Amino acid sequence: MNKEYSDIVNEIRKLYGAGKDEKVMLHTPVFNGNEKKYLEECIDTTFVSSVGPFVDKFEQDMARYTGAAGAVVCVNGTAALHLALVMAGVKPGNLVITQALTFVATCNAISYTKSSPIFVDIDRRTLGMSPEALKNWLEKNAYIIRGNCRDKVSGKRIGAVVAMHTFGHPAEVDKLKEICDEWSIPFIEDAAESIGSLFKGKHTGTFGLIGAISFNGNKTITTGGGGMLLFNNADLAAKAKHLSTQAKMKHPWEFRHDHIGYNYRMPNINAALGCAQLEQLDGFIANKRQTATHYKDFFESMNGNFRFFSEPPHAFSNYWLNAVITPNKVIRDGFLEYSNSHGVMTRPVWELMSGLRMWRNAPNDGLANSKWVADRLVNIPSGVRF
Ligand SMILES: *Cc1c(COP(=O)(O)O)cnc(C)c1O
Numbered sequence: 296m297n298k299e300y301s302d303i304v305n306e307i308r309k310l311y312g313a314g315k316d317e318k319v320m321l322h323t324p325v326f327n328g329n330e331k332k333y334l335e336e337c338i339d340t341t342f343v344s345s346v347g348p349f350v351d352k353f354e355q356d357m358a359r360y361t362g363a364a365g366a367v368v369c370v371n372g373t374a375a376l377h378l379a380l381v382m383a384g385v386k387p388g389n390l391v392i393t394q395a396l397t398f399v400a401t402c403n404a405i406s407y408t409k410s411s412p413i414f415v416d417i418d419r420r421t422l423g424m425s426p427e428a429l430k431n432w433l434e435k436n437a438y439i440i441r442g443n444c445r446d447k448v449s450g451k452r453i454g455a456v457v458a459m460h461t462f463g464h465p466a467e468v469d470k471l472k473e474i475c476d477e478w479s480i481p482f483i484e485d486a487a488e489s490i491g492s493l494f495k496g497k498h499t500g501t502f503g504l505i506g507a508i509s510f511n512g513n514k515t516i517t518t519g520g521g522g523m524l525l526f527n528n529a530d531l532a533a534k535a536k537h538l539s540t541q542a543k544m545k546h547p548w549e550f551r552h553d554h555i556g557y558n559y560r561m562p563n564i565n566a567a568l569g570c571a572q573l574e575q576l577d578g579f580i581a582n583k584r585q586t587a588t589h590y591k592d593f594f595e596s597m598n599g600n601f602r603f604f605s606e607p608p609h610a611f612s613n614y615w616l617n618a619v620i621t622p623n624k625v626i627r628d629g630f631l632e633y634s635n636s637h638g639v640m641t642r643p644v645w646e647l648m649s650g651l652r653m654w655r656n657a658p659n660d661g662l663a664n665s666k667w668v669a670d671r672l673v674n675i676p677s678g679v680r681f
Contacts, residue, residue: 300633321640322678333567347563361498363525365532368561372487372509375522376404379505383481389454395647396665397459414659421607423466424458460489463615468502493611500525516572518565587614617677624670644672
C-alpha cells in the first residue's frame, strides 16, 4: 500500500506546487479581488457593523446569483440554520428528519429549537439524503392529521426535513421536495457547503422552503464568519430579516420589538468581504472543477484501491471538498496517517451524528450507506490553485 500512498501524496504535492517543506492544506481562502478596497471603504465610512451598504448589496447580489426571491445574511451558517428552522415553524417537542452524515452544526441548530432529530440514510451516489430512505421512513412511521405530519409512536409533529449537500454535491432535491410536499413537511436545505452548485440547472438552496449557506473561512467563498438564508418567498425573507435584527420595528428613534428576536445579522465588514468574494466565485468554481477533473483522471489512470468521488447525475458541483473512497477502514486509516505525516492534509468524514452522545438515542433507519461511507471516505486538498 505504501507505494500507492506515496504516489498519491506526490501527485497532490505536485498538483499544488508545494515546496519541499510546504504543507498542502485541505482548503484555504483566496483574496485576489476587491477585498482590501471594500474593507477600507467600511473603515473610511465608519460603517463596520450590521447596518451598511455592503450588507444590502451582498444580499441583493446573492439573490440575483442564485435566482432566489430573497436572501438574508446571518452571522454564520449555524445561526442561519437555526433561523431557518424557526421560520419553518419548528417548535419545541417537534421532530426534524435529517441525515446522520453531516457536520454537527445541522444537529446543533435542530437542538437549539428544542426539537430532536431523526436520522435517515444517505444515497451513496450523492452523499446526500436518500429520497427512498426518507419515503420509507415516513411510510413506516408517520401519518398526516389536520395538515400536520406526525410520528405514529410518539404522536410528535414532524416539523421539518433538513437535507444537506455534502461536500458541495447536490442531493436529489426534486424528489426530496416532492416527498416533503406529499407529507406536508417544510423542506429545508443545508446548503452550507454547496454555494454555486446546481441541480438540473437550478441553484442548491433554492428548492426547499429555505436554504442555508455558510461563508466560514474553510468554505468555497468566505466572509470570515458568515451565513445566509435563501427564500423563494420575499415575504418570508422580510420576516427572517426582522427576526435576525432583534425583531426591531422600523422607526427613526423609538425602540419597539414585536417578537423574541435574534442578533444574527452579518456586519458590514464581513459583507464587504462577501461582495468581493462573490465577484470571484465563478472563477473559483471553474478552478476547483479543473482540479476535480485532474484528480479523476489521475485516480482512474492509477487503477488502484482508491476511487475518486465524482458529481452525481444532473449535478453541477462546486467540488467544495474532493473525496476519495478507499476499500476499507484499514486502508483509509493507513492513508490518513501517511498523507498527514507527509505534508498533505487529509481528513475522514465527520463521525455520524447518530454516534454522538447528544443524539445517540435519536431514532434512525439503520443508516447502512452512511456507515459504509463513514468508514471509507477521505477528503483530499481542494483549495483554489494558481
Ligand atoms: C460549515 C457548515 C455549517 C455551519 O456553518 P458555520 O458558518 O460554520 O456556522 C452547517 N452545516 C454544514 C453542513 C456545514 O458544512
